Amino acid sequence: MRWDPIQYGRYAGERSRPFFELVARVDCAAPETVVDLGCGSGELTTSLADRWPEAFVRGIDSSAEMIERAPAGGAVQFSVGSAEGFSAQGVDVLVSNAALQWVPTHRQLIVQWAGELNPGGWLAFQVPSNFDAPSHVLMRELAESPPWRDRLHGVLRGAVSTAPPLEYLELLSDVGLDVDAWQTEYVHILQGEDPVLDWVSGTGLRPALAALSEPDGERFSTEYAALLRDAYPQRAYGTAFPFRRTFVVAHRPD
Numbered sequence: 001m002r003w004d005p006i007q008y009g010r011y012a013g014e015r016s017r018p019f020f021e022l023v024a025r026v027d028c029a030a031p032e033t034v035v036d037l038g039c040g041s042g043e044l045t046t047s048l049a050d051r052w053p054e055a056f057v058r059g060i061d062s063s064a065e066m067i068e069r070a071p072a073g074g075a076v077q078f079s080v081g082s083a084e085g086f087s088a089q090g091v092d093v094l095v096s097n098a099a100l101q102w103v104p105t106h107r108q109l110i111v112q113w114a115g116e117l118n119p120g121g122w123l124a125f126q127v128p129s130n131f132d133a134p135s136h137v138l139m140r141e142l143a144e145s146p147p148w149r150d151r152l153h154g155v156l157r158g159a160v161s162t163a164p165p166l167e168y169l170e171l172l173s174d175v176g177l178d179v180d181a182w183q184t185e186y187v188h189i190l191q192g193e194d195p196v197l198d199w200v201s202g203t204g205l206r207p208a209l210a211a212l213s214e215p216d217g218e219r220f221s222t223e224y225a226a227l228l229r230d231a232y233p234q235r236a237y238g239t240a241f242p243f244r245r246t247f248v249v250a251h252r253p254d
Contacts, residue, residue, distance in 0.1 A: 011199055012043070014188045018245050019044045019097040022126045023051070025180060025249040031055050031092030033118075038062070038099020042070030042078055048095065049075040055093075060086065083109060088116035088123075096125040098245075101161050107171060110248075114175045120254040123172070127162040129183060129246045134231035135200055142224055143208055152220075155211045156204075168248045177250040185244040195239050196232045197225045 031052055036045040039059035049057040053075070060081040061067050070078040083103045088094050094113060100106035106127075113123055130136065143152035163171075165181035172179045190199065201209070201221070209217045232239050 011188075011190075011202070014186070014243075015098065016044055017186070018126050018184070018247070020047075021184070022097060022124050022247050022249065023048070023095060025247075026093060026095070026122045026124050027251075028052075028093050028120075028122050031122075033091050034058070034093040035060065035086075035088075035091050035095065037083055037086055037094060037096040038102075039066075039070070039078065040099075041066045042076065044097065045076050045078075046071055046074060048093075052093075061099075086113075088113035088121075090118060091116070091121060092118050093122045094124070098126060098128060100125055101127045104161075107163065107167075110168070111171055111175055114172055114177050114250065114252065117252045119252060121252045123177070123250045123252075124248070126245055126247045129162050129164070129244045130242075131161050133242065133244070135196055135228065135241075136204060138227045138231060139200070139205065139208070139224060142220070142227065148220060151216070152208055152211055155207050162246060165246050165248070168246070172248070172250045177252050179248065179250045181246070181248045183244060183246050185242055188241045188243055189238040190241050191238045194225045194228065196228045196241055197221060199241065 032055055034048050034052055034055045034057045036048060036057070036059045039045045039061045042059045045057065045059035049055070057076045059070060059076050059078040062080065062082045064080050067078050067080050083096070083100065084105065094117065103109065110123065110125070117123060140156050142148060143156050165183055169179045169181040190196065192198065205221070205224075208220060212220060232241060
């Protein structure tokens, strides 16, 4: 599946707010090694280098298209890599913002990373928790309808792609970390025609579009947009798009 950094970046303000609210809870004064896993095109990763200018900061993403757009020549080292292949050995702060929902094995991985972090290290991640929202339910229902089932069966994620805060808290507490876990529901006010379709076209809809030809992708998007307009009606102020996210900040004692 190819990513489109430009499409993803259309809602950069809304997508960046959870990152800063997550990182603000990391109480680490002077880390030596900081990693942003699933860094996308890297603009947010550079803020980690600004916060910890003495640290070695790395940005890693599985999408070559995203890494190609990452800032070059700065204080951050960017590279292509997967979460499944990542080791947290030698890391003081590991951040992952809206990436682990794409990794089915992320529950096992966060436990692995917890054991690999340096003593005193921090693990901070944020994942969407809105897979039961109309935006995702309608997408899955349309994909499983007769006109599309043959091409899209099993392509989209099910309703449970991420865990509730309590499950993450228990996983990481069981391996000795001090854990702060919570949920926030943002209500984004989106502007323009079919703004919810525009939002999900940069993220959750991409597997379906990747599985279809361009004409079929356009037809699927048109049918899906009509469903979204009913579920998220436009008002005078714009279109309200509730979006729930789960945050976890865990500290490994010295």
